[in-house]
Amino acid sequence: MTSHSLLDDDTAKSSQTTFGCESSSACGLHPSVPNKDSSRRRFLQMTAGGAAAGLATAAGIEFAMPRPVLAQTTLSPDAALQELMDGNKRFTSERLTACEHDLAILKQHTIEKQEPFAAVLSCADSRVPIELVFDQSIGQIFVNRIAGNIATSEMIASLEYGAAVLGTKVILVMGHGGCGAVKATIQAKEVPGQISALFPHIQPAVDQAGPNLEAATKANAKIQAALLRQSSTVISGLVKTNKLKVVAAYYDIGSGAVSVLG
Numbered sequence: 656m657t658s659h660s661l662l663d664d665d666t667a668k669s670s671q672t673t674f675g676c677e678s679s680s681a682c683g684l685h686p687s688v689p690n691k692d693s694s695r696r697r698f699l700q701m702t703a704g705g706a707a708a709g710l711a712t713a714a715g716i717e718f719a720m721p722r723p724v725l726a727q728t729t730l731s732p733d734a735a736l737q738e739l740m741d742g743n744k745r746f747t748s749e750r751l752t753a754c755e756h757d758l759a760i761l762k763q764h765t766i767e768k769q770e771p772f773a774a775v776l777s778c779a780d781s782r783v784p785i786e787l788v789f790d791q792s793i794g795q796i797f798v799n800r801i802a803g804n805i806a807t808s809e810m811i812a813s814l815e816y817g818a819a820v821l822g823t824k825v826i827l828v829m830g831h832g833g834c835g836a837v838k839a840t841i842q843a844k845e846v847p848g849q850i851s852a853l854f855p856h857i858q859p860a861v862d863q864a865g866p867n868l869e870a871a872t873k874a875n876a877k878i879q880a881a882l883l884r885q886s887s888t889v890i891s892g893l894v895k896t897n898k899l900k901v902v903a904a905y906y907d908i909g910s911g912a913v914s915v916l917g
């Protein structure tokens with residue numbers, strides 16, 4: 656598919672229909688209102704298709720333009736974090752843009768390689784859909800999920816791969832409201848199977864913050880982030896040279912807002 660064909664109105668309409676983006680209730684999309692967010696504009700311009708997106712804006716059809724795979728090497732760790740937080744603002748204000756992306760093109764561009772600009776270590780909880788929460792699409796976030804968002808050696812290995820090989824610029828370690836894994840650790844009751852294998856990883860946060868669920872969850876995110884910074888030579892090396900940022904965060908499942916904990 657060429658950029659010319661993408662500027663065609665009919666093609667644009669068919670893309671929308673294919674990916675269900677014509678429904679404003681489904682993704683908060685308001686096709687008649689161009690995205691005027693300046694930081695978003697700058698971010699779009701950093702991508703390979705920035706010029707094409709500009710043309711589309713002039714033609715008044717920006718809503719239908721695909722967003723190509725990110726040129727993540729141009730993003731600083733701070734800019735990568737900002738992009739996540741900007742995406743979360745779009746999520747909380749129900750003005751998602753990820754479904755404007757042409758998924759066929761994103762898939763095509765990511766067959767041979769991936770260049771996600773961010774990694775997230777989050778809980779497996781079904782109420783924390785990472786791409787939605789940060790308004791991102793295919794190839795943009797290297798998502799690592801495990802109950803309690805704990806930095807086990809396997810998760811550290813995975814995040815090291817994301818940072819050292821794929822070039823992620825920020826790792827967000829995100830706890831969330833109502834976390835069952837943290838709650839179960841606080842309660843310390845008998846649990847079936849191997850569920851209790853999670854508890855030793857979360858216990859230091861409970862020891863530190865006490866039995867309050869939100870406080871313990873926030874402490875856990877900070878502790879897991881610190882573990883990543885300290886126990887991985889790959890990650891600590893990238894952090895020291897300002898090529899990577901590791902940040903703890905908390906997701907409020909009621910409001911949808913992500914707050915950075917530091």
Ligand SMILES: [Zn+2]
Pocket residue numbers: 778779780802803804831833834835836837
């Ligand atoms: Zn959880």
